[in-house]
Amino acid sequence: MTTFAEILPTLPPVDGIARIELTLRGANNAGVSIENKPGQAGSLRVYHALWQKHGCIDAAAAREGLALYAEHTADARTHPGKHPNIDRLLQVIAQGLSYDVRVVNQVL
Numbered sequence: 001m002t003t004f005a006e007i008l009p010t011l012p013p014v015d016g017i018a019r020i021e022l023t024l025r026g027a028n029n030a031g032v033s034i035e036n037k038p039g040q041a042g043s044l045r046v047y048h049a050l051w052q053k054h055g056c057i058d059a060a061a062a063r064e065g066l067a068l069y070a071e072h073t074a075d076a077r078t079h080p081g082k083h084p085n086i087d088r089l090l091q092v093i094a095q096g097l098s099y100d101v102r103v104v105n106q107v108l
Helices: 004-010 041-054 059-068 071-078 084-095
Strands: 017-024 032-035 099-105
Touching: 004 041, 017 041, 032 041, 041 059, 041 084, 041 099, 059 084, 071 084
Parallel strands: none
Antiparallel strands: 017 032, 017 099
16 A cells, blocks of 8 residues: 555645635635645645646545545544545535635745
8 A cells, every 4th residue: 555655745736835825615714724835735735736636625535535645544543633635625525515725835
């Protein structure tokens, strides 16, 4: 089985991206941010790759994302709340949600 650490370098780089903002479709809220910083950079890379391929984070993107997170997906299922970015993908599938993505680049 391929691990998350092996999958991560195969995803498109996120150099120059400060964060991505996720807004639930149909909601008028600020949504959630995933920042390019330690502890979130891997999730930023996963979500960015999913957005590039799917144009949003919907059920199809979420299923692919769970596969990309590899061993962390099983841990998230066992320990809800430990991996909020994986929990969000599980919620997208379970509830038929969809998120729009906005990429915020770093200011040079």
